[in-house]
Every structure is written in structure tokens, then in C-alpha cells.
Amino acid sequence: xxxxxxxxxxxxxxxxxxxxxxxxxxxxxxxxxxxxxxxxxxxxxxxxxxxxxxxxxxxxxxxxxxxxxxxxxxxxxxxxxxxxxxxxxxxxxxxxxxxxxxxxxxxxxxxxxxxxxxxxxxxxxxxxxxxxxxxxxxxxxxxxxxxxxxxxxxxxxxxxxxxxxxxxxxxxxxxxxxxxxxxxxxxxxxxxxxxxxxxxxxxxxxxxxxxxxxxxxxxxxxxxxxxxxxxxxxxxxxxxxxxxxxxxxxxxxxxxxxxxxxxxxxxxxxxxxxxxxxxxxxxxxxxxxxxxxxxxxxxxxxxxxxxxxxxxxxxxxxxxxxxxxxxxxxxxx
Numbered sequence: 001x002x003x004x005x006x007x008x009x010x011x012x013x014x015x016x017x018x019x020x021x022x023x024x025x026x027x028x029x030x031x032x033x034x035x036x037x038x039x040x041x042x043x044x045x046x047x048x049x050x051x052x053x054x055x056x057x058x059x060x061x062x063x064x065x066x067x068x069x070x071x072x073x074x075x076x077x078x079x080x081x082x083x084x085x086x087x088x089x090x091x092x093x094x095x096x097x098x099x100x101x102x103x104x105x106x107x108x109x110x111x112x113x114x115x116x117x118x119x120x121x122x123x124x125x126x127x128x129x130x131x132x133x134x135x136x137x138x139x140x141x142x143x144x145x146x147x148x149x150x151x152x153x154x155x156x157x158x159x160x161x162x163x164x165x166x167x168x169x170x171x172x173x174x175x176x177x178x179x180x181x182x183x184x185x186x187x188x189x190x191x192x193x194x195x196x197x198x199x200x201x202x203x204x205x206x207x208x209x210x211x212x213x214x215x216x217x218x219x220x221x222x223x224x225x226x227x228x229x230x231x232x233x234x235x236x237x238x239x240x241x242x243x244x245x246x247x248x249x250x251x252x253x254x255x256x257x258x259x260x261x262x263x264x265x266x267x268x269x270x271x272x273x274x275x276x277x278x279x280x281x282x283x284x285x286x287x288x289x290x291x292x293x294x295x296x297x298x299x300x301x302x303x304x305x306x307x308x309x310x311x312x313x314x315x316x317x318x319x320x321x322x323x324x325x326x327x328x329x330x331x332x333x
Contacts (some may be wrong), residue, residue: 171199270322274315
């Protein structure tokens with residue numbers, strides 16, 4: 001009876017010891033797993049032979065301005081054996097799982113490449129549009145001003161923020177330039193030796209930031225006319241009935257440098273004047289007004305100056321004065 005009791009006791013002790021060993025092994029296994037993985041690395045994989053994967057499901061095209069950092073974090077597996085590189089238009093700009101930097105102005109292709117230590121790789125491609133910042137330099141878009149012969153000068157008006165520009169390039173070649181009209185106009189000389197074609201204009205500031213600024217046509221072909229018709233019809237001008245159809249609207253459509261063209265026919269004399277009958281170029285009145293003689297179809301051409309704008313402002317707008325001719329059309333360029 002004693003021997004049977006002892007055997008039962010030893011059996012229970014042995015069973016208890018085995019259970020304790022099993023629990024110990026389980027805890028040891030948990031500890032081992034915890035040392036290799038954590039909540040911060042949910043995509044950990046053990047083998048460097050695994051194929052790489054980019055695990056982000058929310059990657060999308062984006063649009064930012066030049067002064068806003070492009071920010072993105074990439075999750076990859078196998079995490080300890082994978083390197084992420086960032087290529088902008090084919091050129092590497094960063095390495096690592098995150099990017100946080102500004103990008104140049106333009107429409108870009110951003111390629112994200114994950115490569116393992118075994119040379120296996122995968123990639124994602126995104127489109128990133130970077131727009132100029134509000135205070136970045138920008139050029140006007142007048143097509144006539146963006147047409148120039150090789151080696152010739154052109155002046156582009158309606159520009160913005162040119163005060164920071166230190167370099168101008170046309171087709172990758174640096175050109176001589178001058179900023180005019182308080183930073184709203186750019187005069188430069190096109191490079192010589194260029195074949196006829198369209199060339200990129202790039203502005204650069206003192207910090208080396210470059211600003212793509214459209215294209216300019218460099219060509220030996222004649223610059224096309226860009227006339228805008230303000231009035232067309234038939235108006236017989238006499239001493240008693242000057243042409244006043246544009247009196248109240250003309251000034252709002254022109255500036256210094258605008259070319260006024262008047263198409264006339266008949267037999268008489270006249271010119272472009274203010275409503276006070278003074279010449280718009282000189283300010284002089286009759287008999288020194290400088291009337292033009294008309295004998296058949298003719299085209300008058302006047303390039304407006306700062307004085308012209310002043311006279312038209314102070315003397316209440318545009319008249320076509322004289323006698324014996326008919327106004328057919330009035331245009332500006």
C-alpha cells in the first residue's frame with residue numbers, strides 16, 4: 001500500500017515538473033520572438049531572400065508649391081534588408097524610408113524603388129506637380145514679345161517679382177538681360193547661332209533656385225502681327241464730326257509702347273488727337289498738329305509714349321480729327 005502511494009506521489013510530481021518545463025519553453029519562445037519583432041516593426045520578415053514589397057496602400061499623385069516640403073513615408077518588407085531610394089525624373093534625390101524636402105517647379109515623375117541586399121527590387125511611380133510660390137518670378141505671355149531673332153533683343157512685359165533674378169537662360173544658354181519697370185518687364189538678348197525653334201526660358205535667383213518660365217520662339221522668320229481690332233466700319237470725318245467712337249474706352253486698352261493703327265480712305269487730312277484736338281504724340285494743336293494728308297487708302301501708325309498716355313488721360317480720350325476722309329478700321333498691337 002505504501003509503495004503504491006509513493007508511486008502515485010512521484011507521478012504527480014513528475015507531471016507537475018513537465019508542466020512547468022512546458023510553460024518555461026513557451027515563455028522562452030515568446031521572449032525570443034519579442035527580441036526579433038516589435039509593434040514598431042509589424043512587417044518584419046526574417047529572410048533577406050524574400051521579395052521586397054512596398055506596403056503603402058494610400059500612395060497618390062500630388063500637387064504642392066515650390067516652398068512646401070514634399071513629405072512621404074514608405075513601409076517595406078523585409079524591413080532589415082531593404083533600402084528605399086527616391087528618383088525624381090530619373091535622378092536620385094533621397095535615400096531612406098522617408099522624404100521631407102522641397103522640389104523644383106515643374107511636372108515631375110517620382111519613382112520610389114525598394115531594393116534588398118540580394119538585389120531584388122520593386123517600385124512605385126507617382127506624379128508630382130510643383131507650382132511656383134506666390135512671390136516667385138514669372139514672365140508675361142505675350143506671343144509677340146516671345147518671338148525674337150537670334151542675337152536680337154526682346155522685352156517681355158506683365159512680369160512679376162523679377163527683383164530676385166540674377167540669371168536668365170534661353171535654351172540652356174545664359175543671356176544678357178535687364179529688369180525694367182520696377183520688376184514687371186524683362187529685356188534680354190537671344191543667343192546667336194540658334195537654329196529656328198522653340199527654346200525654354202529659365203530664370204534663376206541668387207540662391208540658385210531655378211524657375212521654368214515657358215518657351216520663346218527664336219527664329220529668322222518675320223514676327224507675326226498681333227493686331228487687335230477695336231473698331232471697324234465707315235465713319236466720315238469732317239471738321240464738324242471728328243471720330244469719337246473710342247473716346248471713353250481707348251485709354252483702358254493701351255499703354256506706352258502700344259502701336260495704334262488707323263486705316264483710312266478718301267481725300268483730305270487728319271491725325272490721331274485728344275478730344276482737345278491736340279496731337280497724341282506731341283501735344284501740339286493746329287496749326288502745328290501735324291495733320292497727315294489723305295489721298296486714297298492709307299494706314300496711319302502711332303507708337304504711344306508715356307506723354308501720349310498722359311495727354312489722353314488729361315484731355316479726355318481719343319479723337320480722329322480732320323476733314324475729307326473715312327475711317328475704315330482702328331487697331332492696336
